[in-house]
Amino acid sequence: MPYVIAPGPLRGRRLSYAGRWQAAQLSPLALTIVIAGFAFATPREIALSRLLPAAPALAAAMWPVIPTLLLGAGCLLIMITLGFFYADLGTEYTSAAIVAVTLAAAYASHVRLQREEVLFHIRLVADAAQKVLLRPVPHRIEGVEIESLYLAAQQQARIGGDFYEAADTPYGIRLLIGDVRGKGLSAVGAASAVISCFREAAYDEPDVTGIVHRLETSIMRYSAAFPGQDLPERFATAIIAEISPARNHMRLLNCGHPPPLLVHNSEVRVLAPTTPSPPLNLAALIGDHYVVDTAPFAPGDQLLLYTDGVTEARDRTGEFFPLTDWLRQQGPLRPRELLDRLHGDLLRYGGGRLGDDIAALAVRSPEAVGEQGPQAPGRD
Incomplete structure (x- = not known):
């Protein structure tokens, strides 16, 4: 949940x-x-x-x-x-x-x-709507620990435009996290269309680029079916991460989303894309050239996927939440403990208020003998 x-x-x-x-x-x-x-x-x-x-x-x-x-x-x-x-x-x-x-x-x-x-x-x-949109992710898939965090900026609404999902597919563990422009109930419909499409495409498409094409089609159809004044600006940023069946590397496709963070041997690395890919529903305007990057995922590594509500949380002086520095100070934590601490520190940092919806996924590879050293992300 x-x-x-x-x-x-x-x-x-x-x-x-x-x-x-x-x-x-x-x-x-x-x-x-x-x-x-x-x-x-x-x-x-x-x-x-x-x-x-x-x-x-x-x-x-x-x-x-x-x-x-x-x-x-x-x-x-x-x-x-x-x-x-x-x-x-x-x-x-x-x-x-x-x-x-x-x-x-x-x-x-x-x-x-x-x-x-x-x-x-x-x-x-x-x-009930939240449970349908953001149903519980499995806590463990083939030894890989997965935990989720969700905080809605509009507490009365309980749900918002941030979304995530995890699926155990024949092609590996596939993760999705994203953020529809806007917050609250106005973004829920588009988020539902994207995540529902992912739940089907993750099992059908052998390549992550095929998943993104289907997500693009889904949000375009939703926007056409429910037109409004914000139609030209209705888009979503997203990341699709695919952990290989061997659990030794992952593939990342970043569609204009904040880059994930990888922790290996207490070293925090920002997995920025080598070439930006267009956000969902903007491919018709800026092209549909999608780039997939690879990154290591050695035993004991931890991956943190998040939405911009985390990094754009502000304190009383207007300073943004320093997520990368914060993660360096946490030490070895299990995914649930990490997200619990992130939850508390975000609320304290923002004085108990959230300026935007917040979602995060923490993924940890099981420990094993002979860990692999970190490597630089490379393009497929």
Whole structure:
């Protein structure tokens, strides 16, 4: 399943947020007690009892209808009790205000609960759509470990324009990662068309260039079927990586996507393409000349594929996230641990906010005796 819940420190942070929210839910009751205490303890000229309607008003934002009504009734009882001690406190007016505010708060609570229920069902549908679009990748294929990370910039949408896939084919392990221009729901349709096509073409096409041609056709047909104002700019960047059946090298076809990073013996190498290939849906404009590069994939090597949302994450000063330097500092980590740490550091770096959708795949070759040294990427 795409990464949703953060383990380790992030999970603890979310649990602390949940604890704070539970404590905040007691604030209407605490406010009532404080106002009542000061109303009994202070001179009547101060008349702090007039603040009692604020308690049920606050409860409407976080309590159900019945507890809100009960809190209002409690405030009314407190006001009536105060009236026995202070005859000129204006009990009638304050009591009428408590009743009016409580009824309005109860209605507001009812409307809020209805909207929360609708939002809950919408999120269920979004989660189901996410599982269809980004279904779980196999954690291990023929000894090769594969893990995924996905973070949507629009949290309400839960899904976006970044996509990935992994397939165990007769031609080797084939990986796809890409990014449709834009973010959120506007890019979901194009991403779905590309990834659905890959799931078929990865098993049928003997060469990765054949896969790219089919992806190009798929996104062109989608754009033609759903035209819009952004039609000339609706394109996707993508990388197709093919790990050979011998697990000793890989072939990369980069269609305008950020270059992957390869870790070998603690050395981080940027696998930039020797010649850029056109992004998907732009071949008709700039040509369909695709170049496939080769790179080593020795035992113990780790490959990190990612979308530009990772490298374009900014801190408060506007600096981009230094992914290459960050990866050099991580040391030997398993793919799941690496992505968990990337998840946490990205959120901390951006102050808890994401400017774009983020997707990443971490792939690790199994350890073996007699590792191969790194070689420079070469063109097929």
